[in-house]
Amino acid sequence: MSNGKTAVKTDTNLSRSVEVFTEYARKTNFNISGNMLDPLCGSGSNGIVFARMNVNFFGLDPDMTRLKEFREKAALENLLGNVHLYNQYAAQTFPFEDNFFDSVLDISTSSTFLKDADLISYSSEITRVLKPGGKLMISYPSKDDGTLRKPKKKSSSPCIFTDSIRNEQIRVFSPPDFREIYNLKLIPNFQTKIEFDETIGRKKLNRKLFVMILEKF
Numbered sequence: 001m002s003n004g005k006t007a008v009k010t011d012t013n014l015s016r017s018v019e020v021f022t023e024y025a026r027k028t029n030f031n032i033s034g035n036m037l038d039p040l041c042g043s044g045s046n047g048i049v050f051a052r053m054n055v056n057f058f059g060l061d062p063d064m065t066r067l068k069e070f071r072e073k074a075a076l077e078n079l080l081g082n083v084h085l086y087n088q089y090a091a092q093t094f095p096f097e098d099n100f101f102d103s104v105l106d107i108s109t110s111s112t113f114l115k116d117a118d119l120i121s122y123s124s125e126i127t128r129v130l131k132p133g134g135k136l137m138i139s140y141p142s143k144d145d146g147t148l149r150k151p152k153k154k155s156s157s158p159c160i161f162t163d164s165i166r167n168e169q170i171r172v173f174s175p176p177d178f179r180e181i182y183n184l185k186l187i188p189n190f191q192t193k194i195e196f197d198e199t200i201g202r203k204k205l206n207r208k209l210f211v212m213i214l215e216k217f
């Protein structure tokens with residue numbers, strides 16, 4: 001595991017995570033290509049980056065407004081041929097065949113599942129649609145990330161925190177958790193913790209994120 005600290009000013013931490021993934025790909029034989037899935041793609045901050053790389057990008061999101069924004073961004077860059085969007089929740093059965101994706105992008109998507117049943121459904125679908133040798137790229141906040149605080153109302157789970165920016169509860173993991181979640185069907189082959197300063201609104205926060213890549217065997 002390695003650590004790095006930089007000073008950045010962005011609207012979102014997502015681009016920093018993607019930067020780590022693409023940097024790792026450049027330094028190794030990991031070729032980001034073919035079909036990629038983002039189960040919570042939002043308005044396309046990440047998807048556009050990969051669509052520019054000629055990746056066949058598939059995104060899921062339950063928010064139609066965000067999907068519309070994503071399509072508009074893709075249209076402006078003539079990338080609609082590389083972008084395929086679906087309006088659905090990530091814990092539902094994915095509309096894709098087995099072993100369809102070369103890579104899956106999880107930018108804090110796992111953290112949105114407070115119920116074990118949803119997390120189990122989600123991780124099972126990830127395992128099903130990812131090709132053997134395919135990569136799962138995960139980014140998620142550390143417990144000491146600057147955006148997190150313990151909820152005022154006591155939770156039965158010690159891993160539930162409140163995202164102070166979105167004022168939403170999220171589930172916070174440690175790296176070993178994902179070995180258990182994927183039951184050794186996906187094996188970590190890269191792991192790091194990144195630290196950087198980020199300005200969100202008028203607040204300057206110290207961000208601490210884990211970034212991992214797991215491979216399906």
